[in-house]
Amino acid sequence: MNPGDTRAFAAQRLVPVLNGKGSLSSLDAELASSAIKERDRGFVKALCFGVCRAHPRLDALASQLLRQPMKQRDTDIQALLLIGLYQILHMRVPPHAAVSETAGAARALGKPWATRVLNGCLRRFQRESVALQAKVDRDAPVALWHPNWLLLEFRDAWPDAWRAICEANNEAGPMTLRVNRRHASREAYLQRLETAGLDAAPCRFAEDGIQLETPCDVTQLPGFAEGDVSVQDESAQLCADLLTPALADKDRQRVLDACAAPGGKTAHLLERFEADLTALDVDPTRLQRVSSTLQRLGLEATLQAADASDPAADESWWDGQPFDAILLDAPCSGTGVIRRHPDIKLARRHSDVAELAALQARLLDALWPKLAPGGTLLYATCSVLPAENSAQIEAFLSRTPDAVADMPDDLDWGQAAGHGRQLLPTPAGHDGFFYARLRKRA
Incomplete structure (x- = not known):
């Protein structure tokens, strides 16, 4: 050709x-x-x-x-x-x-x-x-490579950092790996990378994370086919750390990953914890990717295709027993991962933000009754817009009397954003991400 x-x-x-x-x-x-x-x-x-x-x-x-x-x-x-x-x-x-x-x-x-x-x-x-x-x-939108509506959103939300967000979005993100600690330690896998001639360093915040100096095809990664390692951004890996207090050193917990596809966070939780995990997603086709990911890693979960935002669909997937922990990695604008999905600049419209925020609110309201008293719900998005993040959680707490903000105050990553924590995209580091940990009153 x-x-x-x-x-x-x-x-x-x-x-x-x-x-x-x-x-x-x-x-x-x-x-x-x-x-x-x-x-x-x-x-x-x-x-x-x-x-x-x-x-x-x-x-x-x-x-x-x-x-x-x-x-x-x-x-x-x-x-x-x-x-x-x-x-x-x-x-x-x-x-x-x-x-x-x-x-x-x-x-x-x-x-x-x-x-x-x-x-x-x-x-x-x-x-x-x-x-x-x-x-x-x-x-300015031309010089900074962003549609005008998005530039205005960044300026309103982050008056001191909006230019830095744009500049980070305009660079390709680094290739970050997650070591499967069921197979080996991060230190041991770093040695394997060195032997293979691949320069890498441990991530600063994620305990299982490694950042490659130069991206490569996954076939070059030692043990990739055997499930020794996966590709996942450092921000996304922090999910497992935040759920550690709810899942570590306890009997086998019932866990729901409510918007599971493509399965990276599902797999990370199963690598870290002994859990009875249900991976739910509205799209059966995308759920197949979760299955493929788990199969490569040698992990097991119950996979269900259903709309988590629709209580009328509960009977198709939920047995009525509450979950000890729920991960809601909610559908969002993706404004924190534009550098990895630059087509977002063309695909997204300003009106999408309000529609996505409404969907996120429905998901929170539909999932909360499925959480056991004393249980933990971790809300996450790969967005940097407050309407999907801090404002969303503030509104949920105001209408949910038995919900309590439970975000640690000693984290060394991101910055406080209402009752949650916001990471902004950094050129040589992590993607943009938001987390809020909520606990149901016992």
């Missing part, structure tokens, strides 16, 4: 994302089943993720280069223009190759007329790059 076809594949994959009707979540599977050679798949992913990450700025530059906007039926050509700009600005592709191969990819899309348009736009950008960039960067 020639380079032009590789870029054409990336452009086609970006079309639904640019139109606000898709994401990059299935890109790996689509590449695996495509004719793209394995050695070229990393390049395609870099193009797709890079265009989404820098989209506000690339789109502004494209608008300066086009005489008139592309019609929707030609979104694939718009994608090629963004791909060309991204290569010139952010990749090591020789400029002449970025121009010629990107323009030539229009033929692979069956639109040879666009070759001249793309060639002209990209060559003009090469000539006028400095002036064009200076012009579009007068607009």
Whole structure:
């Protein structure tokens, strides 16, 4: 497959994302089943993720280069223009190759007329790059690579940190591992990585976490297929630490992971504690990923497909016995993990935040009666927006008399946020995450 076809594949994959009707979540599977050679798949992913990450700025530059906007039926050509700009600005592709191969990819899309348009736009950008960039960067959302509504949300929520949040979002996150302590210690696995020639260091906050200096394919990780290690961000690993007081050194506890897919936190809890765990998720397809994860790690849980926010669905999955602990890793805006899912910049709308907050409230209200007196509910999101985090928990506590905030006050990570704890994304560290631990009065 020639380079032009590789870029054409990336452009086609970006079309639904640019139109606000898709994401990059299935890109790996689509590449695996495509004719793209394995050695070229990393390049395609870099193009797709890079265009989404820098989209506000690339789109502004494209608008300066086009005489008139592309019609929707030609979104694939718009994608090629963004791909060309991204290569010139952010990749090591020789400029002449970025121009010629990107323009030539229009033929692979069956639109040879666009070759001249793309060639002209990209060559003009090469000539006028400095002036064009200076012009579009007068607009803060363009210069900071974020849609305006999201920029305003960050400024309102974090007046002293909003720029740092944007800058962290615009960098690819590090590759962080979670060692399966049922198999070996973190120190022992660090030695295995060193022997394999992979530079790594222990995470600062997560007890089982290791951060690689350079990301790699999981097939290069010693013992990955055998379940010795998993990929999971440091923020997400703190879930098990917060549930330790409720689950450690006790008889086998009944635990519910209410929004379990894809299964990382489910697996971590089972690696750490002897528990009778039910993994619940509304999407049966995504629940299959939980099953695959547990199978690789040699762990067991009861998997149930049902809507945890709908009490009418209780009979389909709940036996009526209360849980000693509940993990609610709630659906959210994902604004703390934009660096790992940059298509969020295109997929999310301002109206989504209120809709997600309403869903989170329904989940809290539906799950609380299923918690045993004296039990613990851990609420988590990968968001940095107060409406989904501190304000959500404040509202829940105000309407739930037997709920008590139980967040430790001696944590060395994150910052206080109402009755919870907020981590903001850091360039060389953890993702953005929020936790609030609640206890039901005995």
